[in-house]
Amino acid sequence: MAKRVSHRHSMCGVARPLDAIGDWWSLLIVRDAFDGLRRFGEFQKSLGLAKNILSARLRNLLAHGIMETVPAADGSPYQEYVLTEKGRGLFPLLVALRQWGEDFFFEPDEAHVLLVDRKNGLPVRRLELRAQDGRIVGAEDTMVRLPSA
Amino acid sequence: MAKRVSHRHSMCGVARPLDAIGDWWSLLIVRDAFDGLRRFGEFQKSLGLAKNILSARLRNLLAHGIMETVPAADGSPYQEYVLTEKGRGLFPLLVALRQWGEDFFFEPDEAHVLLVDRKNGLPVRRLELRAQDGRIVGAEDTMVRLPSA
DNA sequence: AGACCATGGTTTCAAACTGAAACCATGCGA
DNA sequence: TCGCATGGTTTCAGTTTGAAACCATGGTCT
DSSP, X not given: OOOSXXXXXXXXXXXXHHHHHOSHHHHHHHHHHHTTOOSHHHHHHHHOOOHHHHHHHHHHHHHTTSXXXXXXXXXXXXXXXXXXXXXXXXXXXXXXXXXXXXXXXXXXXXXXXXXXXXXXXXBOOOOBOBOTTSOBXXXXXXEEEOSOO | OOOSSOOTTSOOTTHHHHHHHOSHHHHHHHHHHHTTOXXXXXXXXXXXXXXXXXXXXHHHHHHTTSEEEESOSSSOSSOEEEEOHHHHTTHHHHHHHHHHHHHHSSOTTOOOOEEEETTTOOBOOOOBOBXXXXXXXXXXXEEXXXXXX
């Protein structure tokens, strides 16, 4: 479970997060958690994955501090799985994924789930990346700089 | 390769993109492609993955229209792999991943690669998600709305 | 108490996937 | 012609996946 990328360059800033998340199922679990799901059974029903797999993925998310268990909530003798701060930090990633999906995986007229502002129900804008001076920048406008200097 | 999530609800707006990407390796390939890598050998050296796996992942990325092959460039008799429009659309996702990594996987003083503005070498800002009215919104401020209405 | 059931897992086992290494193919240049 | 660089494919053992069966705990009903 821990040896997916044998950190050859001690794992770059993209590989390390990927390794922590684990796999796609984990990300779908996190998404469901953002949607308010908390119980083992809820995740299982929502995602339709095998219980052993769900169990392993939750364990991994706990181990990486992305989710944590809390004793109960409604008095039932079970525990619930909730996002940690670190887990909630995945929100922009999920939004990016969703917006990419909207752009390239749905016909213009095809109905799809929409991420909307709670305040007024209007769809949110696109994610935007800005430079220090406030310009919106894309891939072409940026580059990675090594730790160095 | 195509049956990772047996689209139970015909696959939501998050699962469908995930399915197309394939796996973590694919995302690392895309990241390398953003960094200018184009050749089979370059990807293999950079990522250190087995050639058969790289071959399979590239095939998958091609099949999903995320990358495409172009005849040559420097006259060599080989093809190069470049991002399509769809592939370039993954930029925000990679940025999200990178920023999450910066937040939770590096010590404050630990050196790490930085995404900078080409124009002036300054680090870019954080990704931001805004509502229609311009407010910056987080997970708590949003919800998903079903196709319905 | 005893039977039953809901929830949340673990175990088992066959099939699929992964990845290291060996092999193959093509197009050079010496 | 030989040798080599590049870009793959094939082979095969080891790992992972996932469906199904099983197990455990605690509550409910009678």
